[in-house]
Amino acid sequence: QVQLAESGGGLVQAGGSLRLSCAVSGRTFNGYTMGWFRQAPGKERGFVSAIDWRGSGTLYADSVKGRFTISRDNAKKMVYLQMNSLKPEDTAVYYCATNMRPLGPLVDRSGEYDYWGQGTQVNVSS
Secondary structure, eight states: OOOEEEHHHHHHOOOOOEEEEEEEEEOOOTTOHHHHHHHOOSSSOEEEEOTTTTOOOOEEOOOOOOOOEEEEEETTTEEEEEEEEGGGGGGGGEEEESSOOOOOOOOOGGGGGOOOOOOEEEEEEE
C-alpha cells in the first residue's frame, strides 16, 4: 500500500514563502513521477507541478512558473515544493501524488495519478 503524507502548509502573507514536503512510503520511490496538485474552495483540483523519476525533468502550471520549484530526494523518499512570491490566489489544499507507471513520463492530468496524500492547507493573506 503506497502512502503519501504532505506537510509544511500554513498561513503566510502575500509575497512570502512556504516549502511543502511529501513523504512516500510503502514502495520503491525511485522510478516514479511525482506531482503536486491543489484545490481551492469551490474549484476543481488542478495541476501545479510534476517531476520525473530522474529528478531532472520538471513541469509547471503557467500560474506558478517562476515562483514554485519542485524537487525530490530519492534517498529520503521525499518530494518538495518550494513556493515563493505567494499570492492570495495560491490559497488551496495542496496534494502530492504518484502513479504506478515506472520510468513513466511527466504528466499533468490528475487521472494519470493513482495515489494521493491527504493534503495540506496553504492560506495566503493579502
